[in-house]
Amino acid sequence: MIVVMKAHATEAEIQAVARMVEELDYNAHIIRGVERTVVACVGDERGEQHQLTHLESVAGVERVMPVVRSFKLASREVRPEGSIVKVGNMEIGGNRIAVIAGPCAIESEAQIEAAADAVKAAGAHALRGGAFKPRTSPYSFQGMENEGLVLLERAGRRVGLPVVTEIMDPHDIDAVAEHSDMLQVGARNAQNFSLLRRLGRIKKPVLLKRGMSMKLEEFMMAAEYILSEGNPNVVLCERGIRTFETATRNTLDLNAVPLLKEWTHLPVIVDPSHGTGIYKMVAPMALAAIAAGADGLLIEVHPKPDSALSDGPQQLKPSRFADLMKSLKPLAEAVGRTL
Numbered sequence: 001m002i003v004v005m006k007a008h009a010t011e012a013e014i015q016a017v018a019r020m021v022e023e024l025d026y027n028a029h030i031i032r033g034v035e036r037t038v039v040a041c042v043g044d045e046r047g048e049q050h051q052l053t054h055l056e057s058v059a060g061v062e063r064v065m066p067v068v069r070s071f072k073l074a075s076r077e078v079r080p081e082g083s084i085v086k087v088g089n090m091e092i093g094g095n096r097i098a099v100i101a102g103p104c105a106i107e108s109e110a111q112i113e114a115a116a117d118a119v120k121a122a123g124a125h126a127l128r129g130g131a132f133k134p135r136t137s138p139y140s141f142q143g144m145e146n147e148g149l150v151l152l153e154r155a156g157r158r159v160g161l162p163v164v165t166e167i168m169d170p171h172d173i174d175a176v177a178e179h180s181d182m183l184q185v186g187a188r189n190a191q192n193f194s195l196l197r198r199l200g201r202i203k204k205p206v207l208l209k210r211g212m213s214m215k216l217e218e219f220m221m222a223a224e225y226i227l228s229e230g231n232p233n234v235v236l237c238e239r240g241i242r243t244f245e246t247a248t249r250n251t252l253d254l255n256a257v258p259l260l261k262e263w264t265h266l267p268v269i270v271d272p273s274h275g276t277g278i279y280k281m282v283a284p285m286a287l288a289a290i291a292a293g294a295d296g297l298l299i300e301v302h303p304k305p306d307s308a309l310s311d312g313p314q315q316l317k318p319s320r321f322a323d324l325m326k327s328l329k330p331l332a333e334a335v336g337r338t339l
Helices: 011-023 050-057 109-122 145-159 170-179 193-199 216-228 256-263 272-276 279-291 318-334
Strands: 002-005 027-032 037-042 061-065 085-087 090-092 098-102 126-128 163-166 182-185 206-209 234-238 268-270 296-300
Touching (some): 011 027, 050 061, 090 098, 109 145, 163 170, 170 193, 182 193, 234 256, 256 268, 272 279
Parallel strands (some): 098 126, 098 296, 163 182, 206 234
Antiparallel strands (some): 002 061, 027 037, 085 090
16 A cells, blocks of 8 residues: 655655554555655555555545555556666666666776776766676686675776676675675576565665566566665666577567566666677667667676677677767667667
């Protein structure tokens, strides 16, 4: 259930409603929109929800209504205008298309510094790079770990870009949060509920990738785990799903973009690098993602993809990334947005 406050409800009235919701054994999440505030009532669905309807007589309350979706806090019903998540000086979900770019894995200081220079020069808004790498084989390069975090932060600060990196283990959250501006949950951890709950208790933004075999309803419920613990700064990322097709690494499900934009107020971005696994397909699928309504892109860029220690075939050379950024600008304008 959600309690929709009147447009001119006072802060005292909002807090009074929140206290009443808590007294009825629900968790009260205050969601402040552009025009009005909503108090989301989250708790055991078997509870006596009819008690909440009595709040319609409380000062400052416009109406009490149920949330149809199983994901209560992520549903667009609680914030029709959509959310904007701020990551350093970058906004995701606003009018500007956000582009996060950088190598799959941090391999050396020279490599991440060169990548940072390249994506900054091309117009990217944030720098990505993996310090901890989940790999199918235990014998593959696993990342530079804590040293990689320091190198990523240093490169990002030097060029003036916020940094995004993956978190794999709940025990590493404090270290990763110390050196990054946004924590990414990879496809393999999209239903690691212990990790998601812990990320809900920090203030740093979270980039949640769709699991490789996840239905969209399951994807939304994963986001709900983070939101329900108090962290509203969640961005969804479609990164391709596993299907019967073997011509590409994954099948990039661009159907998900307009569906998610209809279902949720959370920003939605697309990763065409993992979604295809083929560098030649990254640019056309990136353009298609923006045309489908995505709020941003996650692009892998490596100074020398041929010698990359991780996912070289899907990473763009700096020159190709610069060409992509140029082609994105007129498309963004065509769909009423900016780059």
